[in-house]
Amino acid sequence: MVSEYNMKKIAAEHATKYVQAGMKIGLGTGSTAYYAILKIGEMVRDGLSIQAVATSEASEKLAVEQGIPLIPLREVDRLDLTIDGADELDDQLRLIKGGGGALLREKITAFHSERLVIVADDTKTVTQLGAFPLPVEIVPFAYEWTIQSLTQLGCTVQIRHKPDKGFYVTDNGNYIADCKFQQIPQPEELSSRIGSLPGVVEHGLFIGMADQAIIGCQDGTVRILHSGNSVAKNPFDS
Numbered sequence: 001m002v003s004e005y006n007m008k009k010i011a012a013e014h015a016t017k018y019v020q021a022g023m024k025i026g027l028g029t030g031s032t033a034y035y036a037i038l039k040i041g042e043m044v045r046d047g048l049s050i051q052a053v054a055t056s057e058a059s060e061k062l063a064v065e066q067g068i069p070l071i072p073l074r075e076v077d078r079l080d081l082t083i084d085g086a087d088e089l090d091d092q093l094r095l096i097k098g099g100g101g102a103l104l105r106e107k108i109t110a111f112h113s114e115r116l117v118i119v120a121d122d123t124k125t126v127t128q129l130g131a132f133p134l135p136v137e138i139v140p141f142a143y144e145w146t147i148q149s150l151t152q153l154g155c156t157v158q159i160r161h162k163p164d165k166g167f168y169v170t171d172n173g174n175y176i177a178d179c180k181f182q183q184i185p186q187p188e189e190l191s192s193r194i195g196s197l198p199g200v201v202e203h204g205l206f207i208g209m210a211d212q213a214i215i216g217c218q219d220g221t222v223r224i225l226h227s228g229n230s231v232a233k234n235p236f237d238s
């Protein structure tokens, strides 16, 4: 049995096997993506030539510390691969993201990537999304009205706070509304309803974006989920 943190590390390090010389890589955010960034840093120091874009200020700082070359966004057309974490994922690779507040930059980066590989420990896999409160990035202007609109969708909304009180502010200067639904049986429908609310910048439902998920398991192995529902039998096959 391995600890949750080792499950994250195993998954993240497995995903770095997809990183090849010359690629432009999106670096995710969070405690699982952290291990991917460390491993990519090690690969760069061993001579691998890649360039990267970070999905948050925290990941950018880590990438710089690791010596990973960052590319200005204006110089990138498309990324080859993004490796990122998730707060919840189902077997159709529908995700909840944004527990670390980075969902907006993560979604933009994922959208402009050829391939999105999710790394997570096995505690994140669910049969139905919704146990994890859905993070929604909202603009500060009239945020009380936006919270009211979100509540009308049938959830309980908590505006995210910093540990030392005061509102949590994203890298983009916005707030996060954490929306707790009983369950999310139809994520596609909820995605378009939330997306159409004025005041909402972006939400943490990522649907049809992930190509693969590498799941770190308690026995120290990985399970690989592919979009389209198939599960790799031999985790080291793909």
Ligand SMILES: O=C[C@H](O)[C@H](O)[C@H](O)COP(=O)(O)O
Binding pocket: 028, 029, 030, 031, 032, 033, 084, 085, 086, 087, 096, 097, 098, 099, 100, 101, 102, 103, 106
């Ligand atoms: O905003 C943060 C991101 O969406 C993270 O990738 C997500 O919260 C998972 O983070 P962790 O790997 O720390 O559980």
